[in-house]
Amino acid sequence: MIRFLQSFDFRKSRYARPNQTWVCGREAEGAPCRLGPDSRGRCRAAGECMPRRDGDAWCCTRPQSAGGPCVEGPRPDGTCCRQIPRCQPVRSVRAKRGLAARWAAAVAVGVMALALYGSDAADWLSPGGLTAHHAEIGDCATCHEDFDGSPADWVRAAFNGVPDAHQGDSRQCLTCHEMGDNAFDPHGADEQRLAQSTEAQQASLAANVRPIGLNLAGRALREPDELGEGTACASCHSEHQGADASLTEMSDGQCQSCHTLKFASLSSGHPPFQSYPYDRRTGINFDHVRHIRKHFPETDGAEAPEQCVDCHATDSAGALMQTASFEETCAACHTADVRGTNAAGSPGIPAITVPGLDVMSLREADAAIGAWPELSDQPLTPFMQVLLANGRVEQEHMARFRQLDPLDLRDAEPADIEAVEAVAWGVKELVYDLISDGPAALQPSISAALGREVASDTAARMLAGLPLETVRGAQAEWFPDLAREVAMHRAGKEVAIPAGEFAAVSEDDGGSDTEGEAAEDAGQADILSGDDDSGGDLSGGGEESGGGDILSGAEEEAGGDLLGGSGDSGDDILGGDGGSGDDILGGDADSGGDILGGGEEDAGGDLLGGDSGGGILSGEEEGDTGGDLLGGDAGGSEDEAKVEVALPAPDPERWSRLGGWYRDYFALRYRPRGHADPFLATWLDVTGAAQGPAADAVFEGLAVDGGPGKCVKCHSVDETKGGTLAVNWTQPRSSSGEHNFTRFAHDPHITSVATEDGCATCHAFAPEADYQASFDDRSAATFASNFQPIGEDTCTSCHVESKAGNACTQCHDYHVGEAMRVEADTRLDDMTMSAKEE
Amino acid sequence: MTFAARRLRNTSIALAALALMGLAVWLHHLALRDTSFLTGWLLVAAFIVLAGYNMRKKLPFLPLADSASWLQVHVYLGYLTIALFLMHTGVKMPNGVLESVLWVLVVALLVTGLFGIAISRLIPGALTQHGERIIYERIPAFRAQLASEVADLATKSVEQTASGTVASYYTQRLQPFFARPRNFWLHLLGSSRPRQAMCREIRSLERYVAKEDQQTLDEIEARVLAKDNLDYQHAWQSLLKGWLFLHIPLTYAAIVVAVVHVVLAYAFASATS
Incomplete structure (x- = not known):
């Protein structure tokens, strides 16, 4: 038998107010008073009703829901006769919930205060562990400049907004990571390089299959390069993800977010490879086709390579295909070229010469140059012009001398004679200083002529161990009375040319x-x-x-x-x-x-x-x-x-056939000692990097095809952006630190082509290419490889998502240019202090 | 609008909003933006609206739509918030202490919210099915009323039959039973054993009491059943109200920690784009 209890008849049902904060203390007993406590939780119980005065009488006002008017009625003084015992009001359920919420908020505020102001604030506030690479960074302020401030400063910083990369915490990254001048520009590359790359890619792409997402992103959001705020490091490198997190993981979509050309994948919409990987002239002028078809068959069979691997092997990183050394590959046929054994002219380089002068005319003109070998017909070589710099011969005199025919001075002006005198004494003092101070005496002259300081070791290589006895012997032949003449000249006395x-x-x-x-x-x-x-x-x-x-x-x-x-x-x-x-x-x-x-x-x-x-x-x-x-x-x-x-x-030239210095009449000549001769390499490097007529003359004299050592016969010369010239002595190496947009490692690919056409799978000859024409100028961009460019099809046969993968970062680097280095900023005096403390 | 139509409408709107948010986050990701700022601010906005429901209930005089509409917004926005939260945190526990605290608070908040939605959907029907539905605040009064009636029946039995059997049973079993809510957890577990046990006990007394007391036992049993229903109502309605003791305090705590989180995120976010 079910008993129904609830009635909604107002006469039987008490009005409930669940929103009130306080309820009667006898609520739980089922007998609350009708009035209930006030809003501050005080019991208001007095009587069951508040009697109403009706004339002289008091009437009970107890409602029907509480039983209706009582039998006893109010007291004579108008108070209720049924007094309710007072209770201790309690909070309503809703009020208890509110109290719990406030307590929870208060506890949270307390915990946050502890976190912000406590001694372990860094541990509490860190959003997560650092990767293993950065694990030793203990201080938050190392990366976050504002961390050293108070929490109030943090609030201020938060309201200041996020600064751009150039002003933000990304700068802190650069204290350890050297990223070059364009660290926050896209790819860390300069604007011109990016523009060129963009232009080239846009020109090459006929059908642009742009994914819809990238389309939308481009329309809805400004692309990062439009913001002009730079690209913050954390855009891609997300720290505080734990020790094992990847700092370099990027999606293909992210890679393309900035690119004007957006495409679906390598096999769908990727720009054509164009001349990849032969977009730059090779450092070494080696015509594969000509060697394989013509030269190798003409050589002794034992010297000719039979396979690619006879000359090539990957580097230690397994990335770049390297060529074996000169000695292993080229020396068998080309050593004689380097030493000049087969040269038609003199293989020695006239480094120090006595320029030929018209001594008779000088004598007639009363030129005061002292004794001068009348039979010398040597020109004033570019080397001598370099060595006579730094005040040995004034520039104006040198310039005038260059205009003269020093072997015929019959019609020379007095100023010409003066210039000749200056050069003559310059030569004599050069020889004198060389004897008295050694090759180091020439270092200032070289530095002055090249317009930049030449280090001692460089100068030493440029003089290649010039022996004292050779100089002395030359002096004895050329200027037997040199000491007296120089002394008189330096004393300001005129030293006439001896008659006859x-x-x-x-x-x-x-x-x-x-x-x-x-x-x-x-x-x-x-x-x-x-x-x-x-x-x-x-x-x-x-x-x-x-x-x-x-x-x-x-x-x-x-x-x-x-x-x-x-x-x-x-x-x-x-x-x-x-x-x-x-x-x-x-x-x-x-x-x-x-x-x-x-x-x-x-x-x-x-x-x-x-x-x-x-x-x-x-x-x-x-x-x-x-x-x-x-x-x-x-x-x-x-x-x-x-x-x-x-x-x-013996003939000095023949005597020096293995290289070195020798005197040849009125010249001290240097004969290359062999491949990678430091004398030639250093002069080419130093004069190529310098600008000026003297440096240019030396460089062009050495870099001429068929010149001494025949360096540039094989080593190409590149004109740099600054207008200087650089000889490509070495082949690119993985450890060279240069990062390009495209990355390729040979080793992982060798196994995949080993069973097919081998290297020819990717590198097929292009016999019709005019390879030699690539070296007619000094632009590295001028190049006609004698290999056919590699097409995308070669790669996409394997590089699809289901096989070898086709993620952008599989082949492309973001950061280009010099290798990123991590540098420790350690002061030596700090190290000294540490040593003392220990 | 029917319940089904309303649910379809609300679900469609929620799914559309979810798709839009997902698209926005994806596009931000593609555009090399830090999506945590977008999802973070969306979460803040969602929390403000969700917490606004509680405020709305405290300000009933404002013409800000009815509570039922607010509840619908609260429920469906709550679903969206779960998705946003997963986008923001990457479906994983954060590594930092502060972020972990906030993560735990928000997860607890969302879980209690889901629990609240679930019991709000399930319990009312069960309460109606079980017996008379009683307003929660009135339960003590009805329990007191039943206790009083049973006490009267026991007294009356002694007076009429001069037998102490019913009175003794009242003293030992009925008085404690009616004194306060009983079998809270057993009711939540859906067990009817206490009620059946009491009924068996009352029935077993029939052989020991006079014929006059048979009627008394029937009336007592009716009140025992009514009290059992009160206990059932009390248990489940306590649960209906009690989950908010977690949900709302967690909301306040989460808001406090979230404010600190936002400040720190912006103060030290200058390394991001």
């Missing part, structure tokens, strides 16, 4: 010399010898340059001497020197069949030859001079001459 210099010298030193008495330091004094350093003239006892003497043993261009032995002389009756031929008595290298040839090696069968064996009057068998019947060293008697064996007198 060589005649005078002969009179002084060797005028009365007999055939055997005209001994000189480097000469072999054979009466008819025409060796380069030999004096030994019949009547002229001078040193090497006995121009005009009857039997002078002059050097080059002593043309017209009766018995002159000269370099390029020809038709001298007794002339003898390199290159001469058919001289009656000529004797020197390569001369052959001379009657009295006194030359060096290769001369054979000379009647009076003092070199090679077989000469009738030769005192020696093998090509060494000395001790000939008519030849003679100083003081040698006939008997002694017969038993003495003179030292060989």
Whole structure:
């Protein structure tokens, strides 16, 4: 039997007010008073009703719901006769809930205050652990500038808004990560490079399959590059995600968010590869097609490579395909080219020369240059122009000198003579300083000529260990009275050109010399010898340059001497020197069949030859001079001459065939020692990086095709943005630190092509390409590879989402340019303090 | 509008809003924007509207639509808030202490909200099905009334039969039973064992009482059943009101922590775009 209790009859039902904060304390007992407590929780119980006065009587007002008027009625004083005992009101359910909410809020405020102001605020407030790379960063302020302020400052910072990347906390990232000048620009690349890249890609894309999401994002939201606020590091690198979180994970959509060209995937809408990967001229000029088809078959089979791997292997990172060293690949055929063994001209580089001057005209003009070798016909080489910089020769004098023909000064103006004097003394002081202070004396001149400081080690490589004895020997030949002349010149005294210099010298030193008495330091004094350093003239006892003497043993261009032995002389009756031929008595290298040839090696069968064996009057068998019947060293008697064996007198150039310095008449020459010769490489690097006529002249002199060492025959020269020139000595390496937009590693791909066409799977020859034309100019962009470009199809055969993957970051880097480095900012004095404390 | 039509409308609106929010977040993600700011502010806005329902109930005089409409908004926006929260946090527990506290608070808030929706949908029907539905605030009064009636019946039995059987049973079992709500958890578990046990006990007394007391036992049993229904109503209505003791305080606590979270996010967000 169900008993229904509730009635909604107003006479039986009490009016409930659940929204009231306080309820009667007897509510839980089921007997609350009708009035209930007031709003502040005080019991208002007095009587069951508040009697109403009706005339002189008081009437009970208890409602029907509470039982109606009572039988007893109010008391005479008008109070209710049924007094209700007072209670302790309690909160209503709603009020209790409100109280709980307030308590919860208060507890939360307390906990937050502890978190904000407590000593462990950093731990409480950190949004999460850092990645392992940043785990050692303990102080929040290292990355968040505002953290050092108070919570009030944080509130202020929050209301200041988020600054752009250039002003925000991204700057803090750069204290450790060196990102270059364009750190917050897209890709860290300069605007021009991005613009070029964008333009190129836009031009190449015919059908742009733009995904709808990227379309919408582009329309609805400003793209980051439009904001001009820079790209904050945290746009892509989200920290506080825990130790194992990836800082570099990016979706393809995000990659394309900034790109003007948006496409679905590599196989759908990706811009064509164009000339990939041959978009830049190779550093080494190596024509694969020509070598494989022409040169290799002509070589000894053992030297020609048979497979790609004979010359190529990936680097340690497995990324770039490297070429084996010169010694392993090219040396077998090209070493002679480098050393100049097969060169037509002199393989030595005239680094220090005595420029030829019209001494006769200078003498007539009373030029005060002291003694000067009249037979020198050397030009003032670019090297000398560099070495005479830094005040040795004033620029105006040098400029005027360059306009002159120093070998013909008959019509020279006084200013011209002055310029020649300046150059002449510059040369003498250069030689003097070189002897007195060593090669270090030239460092300031090199720095001044190149317009930038040249480090000591660089200068050392540029002078390649020039030996003192070589310089001294040259000085003795060129300027025997150098010390006195320089001293007088520096004292401000004029040093006139000696009248009839060589005649005078002969009179002084060797005028009365007999055939055997005209001994000189480097000469072999054979009466008819025409060796380069030999004096030994019949009547002229001078040193090497006995121009005009009857039997002078002059050097080059002593043309017209009766018995002159000269370099390029020809038709001298007794002339003898390199290159001469058919001289009656000529004797020197390569001369052959001379009657009295006194030359060096290769001369054979000379009647009076003092070199090679077989000469009738030769005192020696093998090509060494000395001790000939008519030849003679100083003081040698006939008997002694017969038993003495003179030292060989080799051709200096041939003697230096393995490289190094040697004196060749009026020049100190340097012959490359081999591949990667530091002298050549350093001069090319330093002068290429410098600007100015002197540097340009040196560079162009060395970089000419077929020049000494033949460096640029293989190593291409790039003109940089700054207008300087750079020789590509080395091939790109993974460790070089350069990051490009596209990344490729050979190793993971080798296995996939090993069973098919091998390297040709990707690298197919393009025999029709004019590869050599790529090196006609110095722009790295000028390139016609003799390999066909790789097309997207080659990649998409594997690189689809279901196979090898096709995410953007699989092949592309975001940050381009120099490698990102992490640098520790440690002061040395801090380290010293630490050491002291310890 | 029928209940089904209203539900269809509200569900459609909620799904459309969810799709729009998802689209906005996706586009922000594609545009290299930090989506946590977008989802964060959407969450703040949602919380303001959700908390506004409670405010609305405290300000009944304002013409701000009726409570039922507010409840509908509250319920469906609550569903959306769950989705927003998952977008904001990435369906994972945060790593930081403060964020974890906020995450726990919001999750608890959402869970209690879902619980509230569930019991609001289920309990009223069960209450009606179980017996007479009693206004929660009136339950003590009816319990007191029933207790008084049973006491009167016991007294009357002693007076009429001079037997103490009913009175003894009243003293030992009925008086404690009617003194306060009983079997709270058993009622929540849906158990009727207490009621059946009491009825069996009353029936078992029949063999020991006089014929006059048979009627008294019937009347007592009727009141025991009524009291059992009161206990049932009390238990479930306490639950209907009690979940708000978690939901609302959690709301306040979450708001406090969320304010700190927003300030910190902006103060130290200058590394983001």
